[in-house]
Amino acid sequence: MPLKTVYKAQIENLQVLDENGVFDEKLAPEGKPERLADDQALEAYKFMIVCRHLDEVAFKLQRSGRMGTYPQNKGQEAAALGVALAARKGEDFFCPCYRENAALWWHGLPMHYILLHWMGDERGNQIPEGVRMTPLSIPIGTQMLHATGIAWAYKIRKEPRVAITFFGDGATSEGDFHEAMNFASTLQVPCVFICQNNHWAISVPREIQMNSETVAQKAIAYGMPTIQVDGNDLFAVYKAAREAIERARAGGGPSFIEAVTYRLGDHTTADDARRYRDPNEVEAWIGKDPMIRLRKYLSARGLWDDARQAEHEEKAKVIVSEVVKTAEGIEKPTTDDIFDHTFAGPLPVELERQKATMRTSSLGQEPEQAGLSGEARRM
Amino acid sequence: MPRSDMMIEKGLTLVDAINEALAQEMEHDQRVILLGEDVGLNGGVFRVTDGLQKRFGVDRVVDTPLAESGIMGTAIGLAMAGMRPIPEIQFEGFLGPAYDQLTNHAARYRTRSRGAITIPLTVRVPVGGGIHAPELHSDSPEAIYAHTPGLKVVMPSTPYDAKGLLIASIRDPDPVIFFEPKRVYRSFREHIPEEEYTIPIGQAKVVSEGTDLTVVTWGASVFECLAALDRMPEDVSVELIDLRTIYPFDADAVVESVRKTGRCVVVHEAPKTAGMGAEISSIIQEHCFLHLKSPVQRVAGFDTVMPYYKLELDYLPDATRIAESIQQTLAY
Numbered sequence: 001m002p003l004k005t006v007y008k009a010q011i012e013n014l015q016v017l018d019e020n021g022v023f024d025e026k027l028a029p030e031g032k033p034e035r036l037a038d039d040q041a042l043e044a045y046k047f048m049i050v051c052r053h054l055d056e057v058a059f060k061l062q063r064s065g066r067m068g069t070y071p072q073n074k075g076q077e078a079a080a081l082g083v084a085l086a087a088r089k090g091e092d093f094f095c096p097c098y099r100e101n102a103a104l105w106w107h108g109l110p111m112h113y114i115l116l117h118w119m120g121d122e123r124g125n126q127i128p129e130g131v132r133m134t135p136l137s138i139p140i141g142t143q144m145l146h147a148t149g150i151a152w153a154y155k156i157r158k159e160p161r162v163a164i165t166f167f168g169d170g171a172t173s174e175g176d177f178h179e180a181m182n183f184a185s186t187l188q189v190p191c192v193f194i195c196q197n198n199h200w201a202i203s204v205p206r207e208i209q210m211n212s213e214t215v216a217q218k219a220i221a222y223g224m225p226t227i228q229v230d231g232n233d234l235f236a237v238y239k240a241a242r243e244a245i246e247r248a249r250a251g252g253g254p255s256f257i258e259a260v261t262y263r264l265g266d267h268t269t270a271d272d273a274r275r276y277r278d279p280n281e282v283e284a285w286i287g288k289d290p291m292i293r294l295r296k297y298l299s300a301r302g303l304w305d306d307a308r309q310a311e312h313e314e315k316a317k318v319i320v321s322e323v324v325k326t327a328e329g330i331e332k333p334t335t336d337d338i339f340d341h342t343f344a345g346p347l348p349v350e351l352e353r354q355k356a357t358m359r360t361s362s363l364g365q366e367p368e369q370a371g372l373s374g375e376a377r378r379m
Numbered sequence: 380m381p382r383s384d385m386m387i388e389k390g391l392t393l394v395d396a397i398n399e400a401l402a403q404e405m406e407h408d409q410r411v412i413l414l415g416e417d418v419g420l421n422g423g424v425f426r427v428t429d430g431l432q433k434r435f436g437v438d439r440v441v442d443t444p445l446a447e448s449g450i451m452g453t454a455i456g457l458a459m460a461g462m463r464p465i466p467e468i469q470f471e472g473f474l475g476p477a478y479d480q481l482t483n484h485a486a487r488y489r490t491r492s493r494g495a496i497t498i499p500l501t502v503r504v505p506v507g508g509g510i511h512a513p514e515l516h517s518d519s520p521e522a523i524y525a526h527t528p529g530l531k532v533v534m535p536s537t538p539y540d541a542k543g544l545l546i547a548s549i550r551d552p553d554p555v556i557f558f559e560p561k562r563v564y565r566s567f568r569e570h571i572p573e574e575e576y577t578i579p580i581g582q583a584k585v586v587s588e589g590t591d592l593t594v595v596t597w598g599a600s601v602f603e604c605l606a607a608l609d610r611m612p613e614d615v616s617v618e619l620i621d622l623r624t625i626y627p628f629d630a631d632a633v634v635e636s637v638r639k640t641g642r643c644v645v646v647h648e649a650p651k652t653a654g655m656g657a658e659i660s661s662i663i664q665e666h667c668f669l670h671l672k673s674p675v676q677r678v679a680g681f682d683t684v685m686p687y688y689k690l691e692l693d694y695l696p697d698a699t700r701i702a703e704s705i706q707q708t709l710a711y
Contacts, residue, residue, distance in 0.1 A: 093460075126494070126495045134459070142483070145449060145480065146459060148449075148456055149452065149458070149459065149460065150456040150458070151457055152457055152460075153456070153461060175446075179444070179449030180449065180452065182444050183443065183444060183446070183453050341489055343552075344494075344499075345552060347628075347630065348581060351627070357587030
């Protein structure tokens, strides 16, 4: 038996708009569906201004004690929004982690929900009817299986929908990542896996997280189409996501996209990345900010200028201040909420009892045994 | 699917009853699908799903990759998207890898989304010892899941109860863990209705009425308790309660009985410390304190690792230990 190669693989990297604003016309020709049209790119940029401003304000809310821990999204807006633009609103479904706010807002999640979540109020997870997503997922990597299951239901019911899940580079070390990829691929469900490789899982860099050259190559083991894209390039993310989503919709099964980006902020407001990150590295990535290159692109096409920038920054301030006002204006939930959503059906007797006596002793449940009489009756 | 001659003549085993319940629910509800390891072509390692893939097709009775978290996590996604998945975890010892998805996601999703997302899934799990199985095939982890807010925990002991409780579990809008005591799978047959029926989750059953002492148990231990009762002198009257649902359990049935008898023995296979016996004893002292004539006794597995099968019958509560405990409690 001769020694022979039975499998060969390669990973492609896609960049359409580089950090200097130079656009590769061959990769995304004008007028083609894989290229974001001017009006879409313009809307996306305006939206990113609002997202970035809300992100900065959220940081300040935490620092001033008006909100709990918050994970900044700064720098990763293109990776989220590029995918969101390629998906169908009201049709496709998102299973996010917590650094894709832009995608969720674009697909209809009221902006104050995210603040409410980080303000310690579960109503920030109470996804409104018609908005198709799960709430933010805090433990790492568990939501990919949910997306796979949702996509599986679409396949069973022959619905032309796609489930899209976001996660970070660190999440690809979790067992659930591998199980989700394997289930999705063996079942050939319409699911798109988006890894936002932002280089850092709290303090652990990608090089320590994994020994593979790319994250994208992990999908090869599952027989899944895979690509690495410049995650700070809205056009590259859009092109790759569109291809993956439409392939899934057409019955072509799942795909994987590694969006290479960078976490410009700390992991969360409870973290101090200066303890473990080289400031020169951060400085270099600030230059690759997805918003800078998109602004250059729009300016070069005569669609943007300093006056518009100033005008939209002002607009963003107004929008964000309304969002904060809405979130802070929502009254504290009632203590009934602790109990009432545990089950869809009626509360079990013991839970009813606990709810009714939550401010008293358990002996109050049995007045005659506690030596109480008359009015105090057993629930 | 017509019943076999054997079923018509002699009745159904627990396995037959569960199989029939699954088939009938799949028949009338297209949202119901089965998923798990070997549940398809092979019909499950205990043959509980035998014939179902042939009847309902490979898209509704699905042999999944060998990954319990994957089974549970995708079942959650299916449930979120409006299906009624019934995942099978092959043995209770393999719940470990599925634990995170079951407890941190299936159980919590409704509360954390304030009712926006509900997870109607029923996970079937063979449970308990006594069948000479290998390591990690004989545990009794029901208390772990009873201690998990948002889950319902069911463990029937008879074919009749298994069919009615399984149908109720599948139709329940919340996640249910349905434990099937494997020692009872084929231990006896019972004539049960062919048409569908439900038994409410949370309702205990009085197996035999009595006035001197209450025995509370569930799962395969019901039959050890019945054997113990057979050894009692004629003038001793014991009330035997099969809890059937572990969470939310029927405290009213227990309390009512112990108020009448004043004495109670709780029997379970699971380790004693922080087992369900502890919770039941606590409920009894909260609600029956002035009625008690003796301390509540627990006959349980030990706070040890479940031994391999050469010693498993020394570990499991048997009729002798149970009878001894009943007599001690009566003599207190």
